[in-house]
Amino acid sequence: MSSLPLVTVICLCYNHERFLAEALDSVLAQTYQNVEVIVVDDSSTDGSVKIIQSYLQQYPHIRFVSTGKNVGNCAAFNMGLQASKGEFIIDFATDDVLLPERIAQQVEAFGKLDKSYGVVYTDAAYITDASEFLYLHSQKYEPAPDGDVFAEVLRRYFICPPTMMVRRQVFEDLGGYDATLAYEDFDFWVRSSRKYKYYYLDKVTTKRRVHEQALSRGLYKPGNKMLASTVVVCRKAAALVQSENERQALAQRLKYETRHAFLTCNFKEAGELIELLKSTTGLPVLYRFISLLNEYKINLGFLRKLYHKVRY
Template sequence: MPQPLVSIICLCYNHERCLRPALDSVLAQTYPNLEVIIVDDCSTDNSVGIIREYVQRHPQLKFISTGRNLGNTKAFNIGWRASHGRFILDFATDDVLLPERVAQQVQQFEKLPPDYGVVYSDAEYISDDSEHLYLHSQKYKAAPDGDVFAEVLGRYFICPPTMLIRREVFEELHGYDEGLAYEDFDFWIRSARKYKYAYLPEVTTKRRLHSRSLSSTWYTKGNQLLASTVVVCKRAAKMVRTEQERNALARRLKYEARQAYLTGNFTEAEQLLELLEQTTGTPFLYRFIRELNRHEINLGFLRTLNNWLRYRQ
């Protein structure tokens, strides 16, 4: 019986420095039945030159240029809609896949019933210079299986580039929401409402952390990432069914509201606190925060102080 086709959608935007090891790691996969589609989102560095070099040497690689910079969600949707695989891997070309990555996750999927839509795994975080930093499992201890909807509502625990996803999931969701500035949280909420997740306790991926990563600018004042989080939280509020899920959403709203307030994102903080009131009611501390927020009394120094105390040597 032939092994199922896996489509690796390689997303590139100004990844010149990391692109060769990323593409080499795709070509080094031990799994034989692969479709590799490289989507460049109108890079301004030499990424396209490197991609063309690889395509010339490896004709099995497919190359799509977006023509103009569209952002991750739109660029990825172009890639997966051009693919044919039973399973889809969303791969940013500043990361690195370990050689057994696809083979291990397909083997895991073959043991699972069809209501499992995602297999995710452990990962190694590396620096800009490819030096080891830490393992995902060291920072995020619990990795649940099965129905993870309440878990993804309440906390971050999935390393996004480790996911292998059934094609049916993307078809049902119509891909990523192109109106959002980032895709992970919304994808988890919408997919986990129907599909189960399975955890593979193996390091399959090296995820690169660098100064240009989205997480480094997440709560910058006026950043569209936080506005997208508000949209997803409002969407999630309409999907909760149980008290456990409602409480999980409240945990998320409290965290995001605190961060929004302490970074001067007063509009988003108000929206999150209003949603918290509608979800479980507002505890005293958050009523107090809401009053400070409405008067735009900036206590951002507390966040700075907390971070300094947390990370000082």
């Protein structure tokens, strides 16, 4: 029996036929010697299952879970988590790629930390559909913090989700992901960072693929369920805030989400965010104006398009 901690990689697949082999090969190529591999297919409609079956024949140690019907990322992950045994867990979408030393480096980092640390996250390389390098996560986002990151999680985006390795106890404390939500990362960061510390390992361990089918691409499209989930998470965060710094951090997040919701004509969610901002810090003059425009459903989406055209 290995003396190394068992690490479970939960490989989540939904219509990843084009990327699946590269993703699974990267898990199997890990230098770390005690890895449990669980592939969860969320009822793919392409050729993904056929590819998975070929890997199961070649690598009998891989465990396979089929959701039976499309249930979404959060519920699919929870099914994999329930089947897992690892002391540490990696949530791995099978359109991404792990670098060979990824697991070994993160387990080593955890070995130097006490149990108040629940998450080790790292830098990442963003790649195209064709696996061509685009940029590093660290080149685009401000320096990543360590320790108590709750306020920073509220304030801004800085964690590249597929780089996280999570102590199993964290998921057990949280009851896994909230399966009522359309996406998992913001809710996980808020709930886990309230109790556990985070550690940033300054290494590139993962290739994150950027493509049109990515879940995050639809966040601010009118009627998208992800924005409604963001409102729910912001409400959870408001109930967890314990200091003035955290309250101001939440207000910064609420202002950001309000602007984007309003300018993408998500008037319902914008109204909910405005009400939450009002109860958090009160409404600054600009947001009183936005509230009025939102009430009458004034479409100013061209301003957001103009901003992105000028900036990008």
